Amino acid sequence: MTFTLDLLLIPLAYLIGSVSFAVVVSKCMRLPDPHTYGSGNPGATNVLRTGNKLAAVLTLIGDALKGYFAVMLARIMLGDQSLSSTMSSWVLCGVVIAVFLGHVFPVFHRFKGGKGVATACGILFGVNVILGMATLATWIIVATFMRYSSLAALAAAIFGPIYFVFLFGFQPMGIALLIVCLLLIWRHRSNIGNLMNGTESRIGSKKLRSN
Template sequence: MLPSVILTALIAYLLGSLPFAVIVSKCIGLADPRSFGSGNPGATNVLRTGNKKAAVYTLLGDMLKGVVAVLLAQYAVRHWGLSTGLPGVAALAAFLGHIFPCTLKFKGGKGVATALGVLLALNIWLGLLTAATWLIVFYASRYSSLSALTAAVLSPMYYFLGAGTLWPLNGVIALCLILICALLLWRHSANIRRLIQGTEPKVGQKKEL
């Protein structure tokens, strides 16, 4: 049991450590996203180059690595009879890989896209509900950070509310979702301060996911 958990976590972490913001920027010939703007290797900072295609590729890549990590764990559960909490471990490890990537000296992004990716893979309805929350808050406020924070806080609540009807309740997965939520809030601590102070820029005015 323990070896399978460690192996799952390692594979998911390495997948999460793939720095798509840097990879995409390099392939397209853009500046390293760590060298301008917020210095954050994420899709929103890549968007500051004005290259929307690069930002979309980065967003999709960051989501996809979360999806793949969880799907691999789900495959292992189905075919090898491993613990049903394993996808939760993979979700958390992939998220940690994004925010603390070994490929970028453990200085990664905020993890919003990767978090959405793991939620979609854990359960498509959970992921879509969280994504809808982000979109609704963003449409109403134009604050990307506020949208991410709201979706992060509500995603574990959605999981508990839907448990027993839309999906089975799994304690390991629930704990991992709570940890992801807490880490997202921590990674957005500067944004929270700016939101409270009224200095957080809106999208179009410029700032970050």
């Protein structure tokens, strides 16, 4: 592909990210629009409020897969050396940011998207499997011991870019992942407030907050 055609991968990634699986799954399973109940957040945790665990799982998987698919599609189109090629790596960085922005601000759903935890996880696995596994392990460890899903997400978001630098050194992709990290933290600003004042719900509690 020429560089001009390569750039088309960025808006394509945004459109892929704009597909809200919380909305799609809810419509297919005849559940209420996730924007209309609970936290109003179109994510797996809010879908779980309907009591339909399958719908929540499908939402989680779908949101993760779209991040993974967008990155892997770009890597295939750019070539296997996309992380080491300066020009291609910047395009791949654009894809990473675009698919995440698509989830957070989806054009198909009036720019009212989710917080991006699952999509960010899919992105990391698309960039590198070891990177994805390390970040996922961070989420699991924090969630297991602290029992706060939001805190686990924040910890994983912070360590994701750090793991990338540890594995690959300072590359443009590290900047893209840092941007995703900052966006994810910003989307969790209400959860941060709840954590600070002690009102954030723990994993397994009956009172669920947005995730």
